[in-house]
Amino acid sequence: MAKRKAIEKPCKARKPDGSGCQAAALPASDFCFFHDPSKAAERREAQALGGRQNRMKTLAADAPDVNVEDCQGVVRLMSATINQVRKGQIDPRVANAVGYLANVLTRAVEQGELERRIAELEALVKCRIQAPDLAVTGT
Numbered sequence: 001m002a003k004r005k006a007i008e009k010p011c012k013a014r015k016p017d018g019s020g021c022q023a024a025a026l027p028a029s030d031f032c033f034f035h036d037p038s039k040a041a042e043r044r045e046a047q048a049l050g051g052r053q054n055r056m057k058t059l060a061a062d063a064p065d066v067n068v069e070d071c072q073g074v075v076r077l078m079s080a081t082i083n084q085v086r087k088g089q090i091d092p093r094v095a096n097a098v099g100y101l102a103n104v105l106t107r108a109v110e111q112g113e114l115e116r117r118i119a120e121l122e123a124l125v126k127c128r129i130q131a132p133d134l135a136v137t138g139t
Helices: 037-053 071-086 092-130
Strands: none
Touching: 071 092
16 A cells, blocks of 8 residues: 655645645645635636536527427437537537437327327228228129
8 A cells, every 4th residue: 555645734724623724735835725815816717717617518599490300300410419519519418418308209209100190090990981881782
């Protein structure tokens, strides 16, 4: 097991529980980066930079809408989304949501198609039942 290197000059800041900070003090300072009062502006900028880097990438609000009404539309949408993720234009989490919604849409389209086909078959059966069978009557 490797020994931890001892901190040459520990930070003099105290935690709320009274224990000392375990980080190393900056050169020419009695405090670490997180406790040095002269580094407050740098800390705020580092926090802001971190927040900007963690933002989810999405398409611009003026990006054209995608018409997705059938399975071919879903295929086009997913192809475009895959390429946008690969190019870093959208966040993979956004792509996952698009994929999930595309799956829901595909199921709804398939359900609508099945309902349409069943209605057509029912209409055919109804017509068949109502029409007299000329072959049976012999006329």
